[in-house]
Amino acid sequence: MDIFSCFLQVAYEEISYFPQRVCRYPLGMSGGQIQDEDISASSQWSETTAARYGRLDFEEGDGAWCPEMSVEPDNVKEFLQIDLRSLHFITLVGTQGRHAGGMGNEFAQMYKIKYSRDGSRWISWRNRQGKQVIEGNRNAYDIVLKDLEPPIIARFVRFMPVTDHSMNVCMRVELYGCEWLDGLVSYNAPVGEQMTLPTYPVYLNDSVYDGAIIYRCVMTEGLGQLTDGVCGLDDFALSHVYNVWPGYDYVGWNNESFPSEYVEIMFEFDRIRNFTTMKVHCNNMFSWHVKTFRQVVCYFRSESDWEATPLTFSPVMDEKNPSARFVTVNLANHMASAIKCQFYFADAWMLFSEITFQSGLIWLIQGRTSSYVHILSASLKSVSACFLEENPTHKVDDSNTRILIGCLVAIIFILVAIIVIILWRQVWQKMLEKASRRMLDDELTASLSTQSETFVYNHNQSNTTSEQESNSTYERIFPLGPDYQEPSRLLSKLPEFAQSSEESAATSTSASKSTTTTVVQDGVPHYAEADIVNLQGVTGSNTYAIPAVTMDLLSGKDVAVEEFPRKLLTFKEKLGEGQFGEVHLCEAEGMQEFMNKEFLFDISEDQPVLVAVKMLRSDANKNARNDFLKEIKIMSRLKDPNIIRLLAVCIYSDPLCMITEYMENGDLNQFLSRHEPEGQLALLSNAPTVSFNNLCYMATQIASGMKYLSSLNFVHRDLATRNCLVGKNYTIKIADFGMSRNLYSGDYYRIQGRAVLPIRWMSWESILLGKFTTASDVWAFGVTLWEILNFCKEQPYSQLTDEQVIENTGEFFRDQKRQIYLPQPVLCPDSLYKIMLSCWRRNTKERPSFQEIHRALLEIQP
Missing domain, CATH: 2.60.120.260 (Galactose-binding domain-like)
Known part of the structure; x- marks a missing residue:
C-alpha cells in the first residue's frame, strides 16, 4: 500500500x-x-x-x-x-x-x-x-x-x-x-417490530426517535437510532448500551408485515447534495432468519419532483459469516435533497443500526475549518503509523525519515488546496442557494394556514427582511414566532398606525421583551416557548392552529381510526382543490363496518355513505405530507357533535387520504342562499323557507362547536358559513373546506396575486398584527351570524372594496369612532345584533367568550 x-x-x-x-x-x-x-x-x-x-x-x-x-x-x-x-x-x-x-x-x-x-x-x-x-x-x-x-x-x-x-x-x-456533515435532517420509516426468541422477546423499535409516530406504525419528521453513531453488535439480542432491553441497538422489520416485500425509508437533507455512497449497517445472523437486504431501489428528488428512473443496487449475499457489517451502496453522484429507498427482504427479518451518507468528497461538504484541521491532524497521525506499519522490517534511519516528512508535507499541501476549493465551493453554493431561494419565494403563497408563519410570503426567511420589500396595500407582518405575540412595531402603510396611541407604544414595548411564561391574553393562552402548530391544509386552506402543548399531548395517544379500502370509494364530485391536494365528494360502501359505535347512520348497512375525501397529491412536499399526517391525528381527537369527524384514512399507499363526514345539504352558505325567510314573499315565490327559530338553532350549534374548539385552545381562523355543513333537521357541523372551492374565491383577498386572506371575516388585529386567538374567532363568529340572518344573500361589507375593508380595520385600531360596522339585518332583533356588536369590540378582552355566546343564544331561542 x-x-x-x-x-x-x-x-x-x-x-x-x-x-x-x-x-x-x-x-x-x-x-x-x-x-x-x-x-x-x-x-x-x-x-x-x-x-x-x-x-x-x-x-x-x-x-x-x-x-x-x-x-x-x-x-x-x-x-x-x-x-x-x-x-x-x-x-x-x-x-x-x-x-x-x-x-x-x-x-x-x-x-x-x-x-x-x-x-x-x-x-x-x-x-x-x-x-x-x-x-x-x-x-x-x-x-x-x-x-x-x-x-x-x-x-x-x-x-x-x-x-x-x-x-x-x-x-x-x-x-x-x-x-453534522451528513446534512440529514429527518428520516421517515415504519416503526420497528418485536421479535420473539425462544428465551425472551427482542424489541427492535427506534426508541430514541425524536419525530412523530403516527398510528404506532409510521415514524415521521425525526432522527433516531439510525443516526446516533452506535453500530449494533453481531448478536442483535445484545447491546452496546447497558441497562436496556435486548435488541436495543437495531431497528428491525418482519417481511410478513410488508406485502410489498420491502421497507421504504425516506431521507430528507438540508439542501441539494451530490451523493456518492450510502452505508447501511446491517445484521446478518442468518441462523435466526436475519439477513442484509437483497436489493435496494432508491429514488432521488432534487427540487419538487422525484426522478422517474430509480437507482437499483444488489449487494452480495453472505450466508457464511454471521457478523454485522456495513453495506455500501454506490449512489452514482446523484444530486438530491431527498432520497427514498426501498429495502427488499432477503429473509424473514431485516435489521439496521446505522445509515450514513457521503456526499461530495466524503468530508468535503460544509464543515468548519476547525473540523478539517481536526480530521487532518488525526489522519496525519494515523498515516504515520500506517506508513511505519507497512515497513516493519526496515530500520527507520535519517533517509527514511526525510522521505516520510517529504511525503507528509506534500499531502499537507494537497489538503490545503482541497480546503481552499471547498471554501470556494461553499461561497459559490450559497450564492446559488440564495438565487434558488429567491425563485422559491416567488412561488410561495402566504395563506392563513402557512406553517409557522403569520402573513409571511418569504419561506424560512429571518426577521432581517427589510420593510421596503413589500409594495402591497399594507405591509406583511414578518415572522413573529408561532405564538402570535404582538410584533415589536406595526408594519402598516397606514401612516397613522405608527405609534399613533399610547396603547400601540405599550404594545410594542411589551412585545419586544423576551418571555417564556404562558401569557393569558384576551382570554387565550399564548405559548411563547411551546410553539403553535400550524398545519398546511391539503388544499392550501386553513386548518386549526393548535398550541404545541396540546399537540404533544395528542402525540402520546393512539389514533383510533382505521384504514379504509380505496376500492370501496366512488367519486361523485370534486368539491375543491389547492396547492397540495383535492377534496372530493364520494360514496363509501361498507363504511358502517369501520365506524365506532358513537357514529350512528340512519341508513341501512348495504347503502353507501356520503363522505368527503381529502386527498394529498403524491408529489406533495415533505411539509405538506407531514402536516397531513398531523392533521389526521388532530382530526381523530375532535369529538363534538358540531365538528366534522374523521371516519377513516387511506395512508398505506399514495395518495394519502382522510375520509370525513359530509352533510347531505352541503355548506350553510349555499343552503341559506337557496332559501327565504318565512313570510308573504316566500309564499308568492314558492321558495323553500327557513324559520327564524331554525336560524337561531343553527347559530347556536356553531357557537357550541366553537366553544368546544376554544376549550382545547384550538383557533379555527376561517370561521364562516362556507365552512359550516348542514345535515338533516338543520344539524350543523364546522369544517374547513371553504377556501379550496373556486365558488368562494371572491371571499379571499389576494396579495400580489398569490396570498389569500378572508379579510371580510377577520378581526382588525388579525389583519394588522397577524394575531390569531379565540378572540379573533369570536369576531369571525359575529360576521358568520350576520351572514346567517341575511340568508347569505350578501357578502359582508359588500359596499366596500377589499382595500377599503383593510382601511376600515385601521379605523378600528385608531378607535376614533369612524369605523364602519356591518348593519343590522332586517330579520335580526336587537338582542342578536348586540351579540354581533360585542363580537366586534375593539378591545379583545371585552369580547365575549364562546361559552357566553352559546349561553346567550340559548336564552334567545324560543
Missing part, C-alpha cells in the same frame, strides 16, 4: 465513524467562536448576568447567566439558548455555576435540554432510559461534563435549570461535538 492510498483509507475511516471518534471538541462558548448575538435567554437578573455571560470558564460581567426569578420546582420555564447557525452533532455538554471571584455561589443542581433543528419544533432530550433530567453542579467552581447518550443533531440548544426546591441558579455552559 502506498502512502497516499493509506491516507485515503484512514481519512475515509475517520469520517465514516466521525460521530464516535472525533466529535467531541468545544463548539465555541468558551472559545468565543459563538457570537454574543447567538446566545439568548428567557430572562436575566440584570444586564451583567445576561445570556452572553453564560460561557463556560468565563468570568465577565457578574460571572454567569442568571434568570430574573428564582427557579421553582415543577415549573421549568427559564432557559439559556444557543444558536449554532447550522446543524451539529452534539455528544457532550458542560456546565458550571457562578463564582465571580468569591462573590457568587449560584449553580444549577439539575437541568434539562431542549433542542431544535429548525427553530420552530422543540424536542426534549431524553437519555436511553427515557430520563430527561441531567445531574448538574454541586458547587460554583467545578466544570461538570456529561455525555449525551444518545447524542443530538440540532442547530438550537436550550439549557433549562431544574430544582427540587425554590432557589436562585446561574449557569455557564459549553457544547461539544462537530458539524
Whole structure:
C-alpha cells in the first residue's frame, strides 16, 4: 500500500465513524467562536448576568447567566439558548455555576435540554432510559461534563435549570461535538417490530426517535437510532448500551408485515447534495432468519419532483459469516435533497443500526475549518503509523525519515488546496442557494394556514427582511414566532398606525421583551416557548392552529381510526382543490363496518355513505405530507357533535387520504342562499323557507362547536358559513373546506396575486398584527351570524372594496369612532345584533367568550 492510498483509507475511516471518534471538541462558548448575538435567554437578573455571560470558564460581567426569578420546582420555564447557525452533532455538554471571584455561589443542581433543528419544533432530550433530567453542579467552581447518550443533531440548544426546591441558579455552559456533515435532517420509516426468541422477546423499535409516530406504525419528521453513531453488535439480542432491553441497538422489520416485500425509508437533507455512497449497517445472523437486504431501489428528488428512473443496487449475499457489517451502496453522484429507498427482504427479518451518507468528497461538504484541521491532524497521525506499519522490517534511519516528512508535507499541501476549493465551493453554493431561494419565494403563497408563519410570503426567511420589500396595500407582518405575540412595531402603510396611541407604544414595548411564561391574553393562552402548530391544509386552506402543548399531548395517544379500502370509494364530485391536494365528494360502501359505535347512520348497512375525501397529491412536499399526517391525528381527537369527524384514512399507499363526514345539504352558505325567510314573499315565490327559530338553532350549534374548539385552545381562523355543513333537521357541523372551492374565491383577498386572506371575516388585529386567538374567532363568529340572518344573500361589507375593508380595520385600531360596522339585518332583533356588536369590540378582552355566546343564544331561542 502506498502512502497516499493509506491516507485515503484512514481519512475515509475517520469520517465514516466521525460521530464516535472525533466529535467531541468545544463548539465555541468558551472559545468565543459563538457570537454574543447567538446566545439568548428567557430572562436575566440584570444586564451583567445576561445570556452572553453564560460561557463556560468565563468570568465577565457578574460571572454567569442568571434568570430574573428564582427557579421553582415543577415549573421549568427559564432557559439559556444557543444558536449554532447550522446543524451539529452534539455528544457532550458542560456546565458550571457562578463564582465571580468569591462573590457568587449560584449553580444549577439539575437541568434539562431542549433542542431544535429548525427553530420552530422543540424536542426534549431524553437519555436511553427515557430520563430527561441531567445531574448538574454541586458547587460554583467545578466544570461538570456529561455525555449525551444518545447524542443530538440540532442547530438550537436550550439549557433549562431544574430544582427540587425554590432557589436562585446561574449557569455557564459549553457544547461539544462537530458539524453534522451528513446534512440529514429527518428520516421517515415504519416503526420497528418485536421479535420473539425462544428465551425472551427482542424489541427492535427506534426508541430514541425524536419525530412523530403516527398510528404506532409510521415514524415521521425525526432522527433516531439510525443516526446516533452506535453500530449494533453481531448478536442483535445484545447491546452496546447497558441497562436496556435486548435488541436495543437495531431497528428491525418482519417481511410478513410488508406485502410489498420491502421497507421504504425516506431521507430528507438540508439542501441539494451530490451523493456518492450510502452505508447501511446491517445484521446478518442468518441462523435466526436475519439477513442484509437483497436489493435496494432508491429514488432521488432534487427540487419538487422525484426522478422517474430509480437507482437499483444488489449487494452480495453472505450466508457464511454471521457478523454485522456495513453495506455500501454506490449512489452514482446523484444530486438530491431527498432520497427514498426501498429495502427488499432477503429473509424473514431485516435489521439496521446505522445509515450514513457521503456526499461530495466524503468530508468535503460544509464543515468548519476547525473540523478539517481536526480530521487532518488525526489522519496525519494515523498515516504515520500506517506508513511505519507497512515497513516493519526496515530500520527507520535519517533517509527514511526525510522521505516520510517529504511525503507528509506534500499531502499537507494537497489538503490545503482541497480546503481552499471547498471554501470556494461553499461561497459559490450559497450564492446559488440564495438565487434558488429567491425563485422559491416567488412561488410561495402566504395563506392563513402557512406553517409557522403569520402573513409571511418569504419561506424560512429571518426577521432581517427589510420593510421596503413589500409594495402591497399594507405591509406583511414578518415572522413573529408561532405564538402570535404582538410584533415589536406595526408594519402598516397606514401612516397613522405608527405609534399613533399610547396603547400601540405599550404594545410594542411589551412585545419586544423576551418571555417564556404562558401569557393569558384576551382570554387565550399564548405559548411563547411551546410553539403553535400550524398545519398546511391539503388544499392550501386553513386548518386549526393548535398550541404545541396540546399537540404533544395528542402525540402520546393512539389514533383510533382505521384504514379504509380505496376500492370501496366512488367519486361523485370534486368539491375543491389547492396547492397540495383535492377534496372530493364520494360514496363509501361498507363504511358502517369501520365506524365506532358513537357514529350512528340512519341508513341501512348495504347503502353507501356520503363522505368527503381529502386527498394529498403524491408529489406533495415533505411539509405538506407531514402536516397531513398531523392533521389526521388532530382530526381523530375532535369529538363534538358540531365538528366534522374523521371516519377513516387511506395512508398505506399514495395518495394519502382522510375520509370525513359530509352533510347531505352541503355548506350553510349555499343552503341559506337557496332559501327565504318565512313570510308573504316566500309564499308568492314558492321558495323553500327557513324559520327564524331554525336560524337561531343553527347559530347556536356553531357557537357550541366553537366553544368546544376554544376549550382545547384550538383557533379555527376561517370561521364562516362556507365552512359550516348542514345535515338533516338543520344539524350543523364546522369544517374547513371553504377556501379550496373556486365558488368562494371572491371571499379571499389576494396579495400580489398569490396570498389569500378572508379579510371580510377577520378581526382588525388579525389583519394588522397577524394575531390569531379565540378572540379573533369570536369576531369571525359575529360576521358568520350576520351572514346567517341575511340568508347569505350578501357578502359582508359588500359596499366596500377589499382595500377599503383593510382601511376600515385601521379605523378600528385608531378607535376614533369612524369605523364602519356591518348593519343590522332586517330579520335580526336587537338582542342578536348586540351579540354581533360585542363580537366586534375593539378591545379583545371585552369580547365575549364562546361559552357566553352559546349561553346567550340559548336564552334567545324560543
